[in-house]
Amino acid sequence: MIEVVQQEHRRQAVQQTSLANVITSCRRLTQIQWQDLFEAVSRVDIEFANDPAAIYPRMDFETRNRCRDAVEELARWAKITELDVAGRVLTQAQDAQDELARHVGYHLLDEGRRVLERALGCRVPVRNDAPLASPPRRAILFRQSWPVHHRLGGRHSCIYHGCRGQHPVLILLGILLLLPASELALQALNYVVTRLLPPSVLPKMSFKKVASRAIAARWSWCR
Numbered sequence: 001m002i003e004v005v006q007q008e009h010r011r012q013a014v015q016q017t018s019l020a021n022v023i024t025s026c027r028r029l030t031q032i033q034w035q036d037l038f039e040a041v042s043r044v045d046i047e048f049a050n051d052p053a054a055i056y057p058r059m060d061f062e063t064r065n066r067c068r069d070a071v072e073e074l075a076r077w078a079k080i081t082e083l084d085v086a087g088r089v090l091t092q093a094q095d096a097q098d099e100l101a102r103h104v105g106y107h108l109l110d111e112g113r114r115v116l117e118r119a120l121g122c123r124v125p126v127r128n129d130a131p132l133a134s135p136p137r138r139a140i141l142f143r144q145s146w147p148v149h150h151r152l153g154g155r156h157s158c159i160y161h162g163c164r165g166q167h168p169v170l171i172l173l174g175i176l177l178l179l180p181a182s183e184l185a186l187q188a189l190n191y192v193v194t195r196l197l198p199p200s201v202l203p204k205m206s207f208k209k210v211a212s213r214a215i216a217a218r219w220s221w222c223r
């Protein structure tokens with residue numbers, strides 16, 4: 001009987017030790033900076049640290065990750081390695097005369113993307129090769145769509161035809177329906193535009209280190 005009790009105590013002690021080790025390991029996992037660890041071993045990130053414009057290391061993690069995703073996408077389309085794509089991007093950035101084009105992000109996320117795709121011989125899918133894919137063309141299409149909204153909401157409304165025909169009933173009906181018709185036309189226009197032109201996130205810079213240095217300097221001055 002005593003031996004059975006001792007075995008049960010040993011089993012409980014082993015379980016408690018294992019549970020404590022699991023909790024300690026979980027705490028250590030939460031303390032690891034996975035973003036820094038990933039970028040420390042990423043060959044593409046190491047290559048882009050040599051950005052001729054010296055902007056890539058100062059961007060935030062999400063923007064740098066978008067650049068890495070673009071490299072992965074181009075490598076898949078061109079059927080080459082990601083390091084080959086990164087080398088080509090750096091070459092084009094170093095050979096560029098324009099200060100904007102000396103940034104690697106210009107060739108991955110901006111207007112230099114088309115030139116890079118042709119240089120790599122990428123077989124771009126149809127949905128990514130649409131003529132409205134670039135941000136300037138998206139803005140032009142959105143501006144040109146506003147006359148459609150005005151025509152749907154105003155010119156072809158009942159109030160327009162009522163004023164032309166001098167029909168009081170149509171004029172009154174048009175006044176009552178003008179606001180709902182305009183709102184409905186705007187909602188339909190926004191739906192069509194957002195379906196054809198999905199939004200894209202703007203590249204951003206990271207000022208975390210600058211803010212940390214400023215706080216440290218202010219704290220040291222206060223002391």
